[in-house]
Amino acid sequence: MKVKLISALIGGAAIVVAAVYGCSKAGPTPPASVGASTSVKDLMAKRGLSEADVEAALRTYMPTGKLDDYMIFASGGQSGQVLAIGVPSMRLLKVIGVFTPEPWQGYGYGGNDGNEVLAQGKQGTHALTWADVHHPNLSETKGDYDGKFLFVNDKANARVAVIDLEDFMTKQIVANPLVASDHGGAFVTPNTDYVIETSQYPAPLGREYAPLSEYKDKYRGLAMFWKFDRTKGRIDKDASWAVELPPYTQDLADAGKLVSDGYVFINSFNTEMAIGGTLDGKPPIESGASQNDMDYLHVIDWKKAEALIAAGKGTVIKGIRVLPLAVAGSEGVLHLIGESKSPHGVDVTPDGTEIVVGGKLDTHATVFSFAKIKALIDEKRYESRDAYGIPVLPFKDSIRGQAEIGLGPLHTVFDDKGFAYTSVFIDSVVAKWSLKDLKVVDKTPAHYNIGHILAAEGDTVSPDGHYVVAMNKMSLDRFANVGPLFPQNFQLIDIDGERMRLLADMPIGIGEPHYSQMIKMDKLKPIKIYKVGTNPYTGKRDPFATVGGKERIERKGDVVDVYMTAIRSHFTPDQIVVEEGDTVNLHITSLEQSEDQTHGFTINMYNIDLSLEPGKHENVTFKADMPGVYPMYCTEFCSALHLEMAGYFLVRPKGTK
Amino acid sequence: MDKVSEDKPHRSLPLVSVERRIKERWIVVLLAVAAAALYAFSLTVPWWHFTLFAPQYPKGLNLVISLTGISGDVHEVNMLNHYIGMGHIDDAAIFERQMAAYGVGALGVGAILVALAVGKKLSPLMVLLGLSFPVGFLADSVYWLYRFGHDLDPKAPLRMKVFTPQMFGEGVIGQFRTIATPELGFFLALAGVVCLGVALVLRRRICGSCGRAPQCRAVCTSLLIGPRAGLPKAAP
Numbered sequence: 098m099k100v101k102l103i104s105a106l107i108g109g110a111a112i113v114v115a116a117v118y119g120c121s122k123a124g125p126t127p128p129a130s131v132g133a134s135t136s137v138k139d140l141m142a143k144r145g146l147s148e149a150d151v152e153a154a155l156r157t158y159m160p161t162g163k164l165d166d167y168m169i170f171a172s173g174g175q176s177g178q179v180l181a182i183g184v185p186s187m188r189l190l191k192v193i194g195v196f197t198p199e200p201w202q203g204y205g206y207g208g209n210d211g212n213e214v215l216a217q218g219k220q221g222t223h224a225l226t227w228a229d230v231h232h233p234n235l236s237e238t239k240g241d242y243d244g245k246f247l248f249v250n251d252k253a254n255a256r257v258a259v260i261d262l263e264d265f266m267t268k269q270i271v272a273n274p275l276v277a278s279d280h281g282g283a284f285v286t287p288n289t290d291y292v293i294e295t296s297q298y299p300a301p302l303g304r305e306y307a308p309l310s311e312y313k314d315k316y317r318g319l320a321m322f323w324k325f326d327r328t329k330g331r332i333d334k335d336a337s338w339a340v341e342l343p344p345y346t347q348d349l350a351d352a353g354k355l356v357s358d359g360y361v362f363i364n365s366f367n368t369e370m371a372i373g374g375t376l377d378g379k380p381p382i383e384s385g386a387s388q389n390d391m392d393y394l395h396v397i398d399w400k401k402a403e404a405l406i407a408a409g410k411g412t413v414i415k416g417i418r419v420l421p422l423a424v425a426g427s428e429g430v431l432h433l434i435g436e437s438k439s440p441h442g443v444d445v446t447p448d449g450t451e452i453v454v455g456g457k458l459d460t461h462a463t464v465f466s467f468a469k470i471k472a473l474i475d476e477k478r479y480e481s482r483d484a485y486g487i488p489v490l491p492f493k494d495s496i497r498g499q500a501e502i503g504l505g506p507l508h509t510v511f512d513d514k515g516f517a518y519t520s521v522f523i524d525s526v527v528a529k530w531s532l533k534d535l536k537v538v539d540k541t542p543a544h545y546n547i548g549h550i551l552a553a554e555g556d557t558v559s560p561d562g563h564y565v566v567a568m569n570k571m572s573l574d575r576f577a578n579v580g581p582l583f584p585q586n587f588q589l590i591d592i593d594g595e596r597m598r599l600l601a602d603m604p605i606g607i608g609e610p611h612y613s614q615m616i617k618m619d620k621l622k623p624i625k626i627y628k629v630g631t632n633p634y635t636g637k638r639d640p641f642a643t644v645g646g647k648e649r650i651e652r653k654g655d656v657v658d659v660y661m662t663a664i665r666s667h668f669t670p671d672q673i674v675v676e677e678g679d680t681v682n683l684h685i686t687s688l689e690q691s692e693d694q695t696h697g698f699t700i701n702m703y704n705i706d707l708s709l710e711p712g713k714h715e716n717v718t719f720k721a722d723m724p725g726v727y728p729m730y731c732t733e734f735c736s737a738l739h740l741e742m743a744g745y746f747l748v749r750p751k752g753t754k
Numbered sequence: 755m756d757k758v759s760e761d762k763p764h765r766s767l768p769l770v771s772v773e774r775r776i777k778e779r780w781i782v783v784l785l786a787v788a789a790a791a792l793y794a795f796s797l798t799v800p801w802w803h804f805t806l807f808a809p810q811y812p813k814g815l816n817l818v819i820s821l822t823g824i825s826g827d828v829h830e831v832n833m834l835n836h837y838i839g840m841g842h843i844d845d846a847a848i849f850e851r852q853m854a855a856y857g858v859g860a861l862g863v864g865a866i867l868v869a870l871a872v873g874k875k876l877s878p879l880m881v882l883l884g885l886s887f888p889v890g891f892l893a894d895s896v897y898w899l900y901r902f903g904h905d906l907d908p909k910a911p912l913r914m915k916v917f918t919p920q921m922f923g924e925g926v927i928g929q930f931r932t933i934a935t936p937e938l939g940f941f942l943a944l945a946g947v948v949c950l951g952v953a954l955v956l957r958r959r960i961c962g963s964c965g966r967a968p969q970c971r972a973v974c975t976s977l978l979i980g981p982r983a984g985l986p987k988a989a990p
Contacts (some may be wrong), residue, residue, distance in 0.1 A: 690829050
């Protein structure tokens with residue numbers, strides 16, 4: 098009976114697959130009638146599923162053991178983390194600890210190095226334990242993802258993090274000492290020479306104090322060029338530099354590629370330089386910033402800027418060389434071009450020849466031609482200069498045209514067939530349009546208020562097509578009620594056919610994601626275990642790593658060094674006695690070499706929590722300032738004797754024996 | 755077969771030419787050398803393979819046994835074995851593994867010497883010598899398997915009835931399904947035995963037509979001396 102039902106289902110599924118296949122070959126025609134068997138039809142009727150639903154299920158369903166084709170690296174928004182998601186299943190694979198302590202990964206809970214990475218992100222006297230994560234960007238080689246590193250910015254605290262995709266761990270956080278917030282990051286140049294981070298809300302550079310009345314004189318924007326050292330896998334702060342920008346609110350950025358390599362494009366709003374003042378009867382920033390018909394697209398010749406910095410034209414502020422605004426204007430580093438007011442996305446086409454700017458308050462996406470911009474720059478054909486003497490290129494002569502998209506076009510990504518996909522916030526749709534004639538060919542609803550959009554390798558020199566994902570700010574009625582803070586909604590859309598087709602929704606319940614990128618799975622080559630004794634932050638054998646049989650406790654004065662190993666199902670040593678006030682250095686090496694055989698380690702009440710993946714070494718330093726008896730145990734159900742994987746950490750009251 | 759009695763070999767000599775007998779003598783030499791080479795080669799390749807499957811190990815754990823060492827998932831298997839109080843498998847047969855190269859050398863030289871230098875009565879020694887190699891390996895392995903399955907630490911977290919892991923085919927230990935199969939090295943050794951077997955047959959044939967059969971003792975003189983040694987005077 099059961100077998101019969103199953104075989105009927107399989108038969109039904111096969112028929113549906115055949116129908117889907119036939120239909121995708123046929124092109125735009127709506128799905129042909131599915132010759133589903135009775136039992137599949139019964140199931141469909143019972144669950145109220147349409148044929149399109151069944152088709153979407155068949156395109157995204159992952160039977161156990163089958164692996165996804167793509168991985169999304171998504172901003173985790175306010176969580177401060179990055180999400181790794183499989184496509185097409187839209188399953189959450191990992192929440193990577195980045196700016197916020199992450200207990201499961203033992204990130205920021207005692208492990209020296211995790212603590213150090215988080216400490217690098219300090220911007221003042223307060224520990225920062227969250228971030229407004231915006232734009233993850235994969236490292237590129239020749240404009241294509243190489244699957245080695247991921248960079249992501251924190252808008253709130255003006256920081257950029259480096260995640261090594263060898264082990265999916267955050268290895269570095271750089272805190273920008275110059276600006277008060279950032280937005281246009283962390284975008285990379287085509288060979289990942291630089292990670293770009295542009296400021297958002299203008300403030301005095303170096304974060305000095307200046308009253309708002311001195312906004313135009315003292316407040317500034319900035320484009321930061323973090324130099325990335327690929328061999329070390331770290332940003333080299335000393336080799337990094339910046340370009341000072343006018344106090345317009347710089348927004349998103351994108352690096353040129355191929356023909357436009359060497360340039361960075363940044364858009365802006367509030368060229369009115371409105372600062373609000375509602376209590377004094379002045380208009381709020383939202384209206385003050387929306388008075389001009391045009392804002393400015395910033396065009397930066399970063400190779401020229403790099404040469405000027407090398408020639409000593411930079412001014413050092415807070416240890417960073419900054420190319421002054423006046424020099425940037427006079428030396429041809431910075432040019433401005435009008436763009437429809439309050440734009441949002443700025444996205445370079447795969448061939449590098451054009452730049453698409455989403456109108457946001459304008460119904461168009463404007464397509465700027467790099468060749469035209471370059472010619473205007475070379476001929477010095479300026480329309481005017483702005484208040485800071487920066488040359489402004491004529492808008493009409495810079496563009497190829499404008500695509501009429503709809504209300505609130507934001508971001509644009511690309512496929513492999515010459516189409517662009519723009520998120521349209523107010524209309525809440527994804528618009529597909531042709532780069533050839535700038536005509537919209539299809540629209541599909543997003544649920545709801547789509548913000549960013551991503552496509553499979555959709556911002557590289559060779560997009561893959563197949564999928565776009567709408568990253569929606571609201572989910573309204575899409576998911577079960579979980580109280581007034583609704584999940585965000587990622588929607589996977591199939592773009593292989595002429596018409597876009599919604600395949601799946603994925604609730605995001607950890608923060609409001611911004612940008613994401615999607616990479617082909619085979620470009621990622623993460624390790625599965627560490628070599629025994631590896632410190633993940635150096636990638637080398639830790640000098641304190643211990644081998645089995647050499648475990649020991651060494652005391653020098655009031656410093657106690659514990660050389661410890663962990664393997665199923667015991668820690669060695671399993672008894673540690675120190676005296677109140679001792680400084681304890683725990684050096685723990687996992688001797689495991691079997692995949693997925695992770696141990697956790699905690700000394701409770703001391704807020705120590707480590708993740709010991711196979712082979713990993715961790716160092717913990719703390720003061721044993723609370724006398725008492727503390728069980729230390731494995732926090733990951735590692736084996737049948739996991740609960741027995743425990744020991745005692747005793748802190749003898751001072752003066753007792 | 756050959757019913758020639760040793761004291762009257764010349765009466766019923768097989769009708770094969772002198773040249774052929776000379777050739778066969780060289781074949782015996784070559785076969786002995788080949789057997790020695792096969793044994794030597796078997797030192798460098800795996801002899802036996804144990805695969806252990808459990809739900810947590812869908813790809814299986816592998817132990818590869820060669821004459822000189824144990825490789826594969828030794829670390830993991832040791833870790834698992836500690837639960838039942840079994841010793842480290844890399845502590846098994848240390849002496850045998852250290853001596854393997856010398857043993858194989860001695861065996862090779864021995865096989866050649868026996869093939870050439872013993873008298874007819876003792877000539878089956880060459881096959882016995884050859885056989886002792888794979889058979890000795892099997893016996894020693896089973897011995898160690900028995901010891902490891904029986905010398906279990908009584909204070910181990912999991913107490914098991916003593917057992918002997920399967921040396922051949924499928925077995926079950928706890929949640930593990932084990933599969934044990936011979937590998938190239940073992941087959942090379944068997945091939946060496948076959949070489950010696952063929953050599954023996956040829957040897958016996960040559961001995962059967964040996965002119966010095968009455969003088970045949972433990973040591974054969976004919977095979978070591980010039981090509982015509984031991985042959986009867988040329989037939990008419």
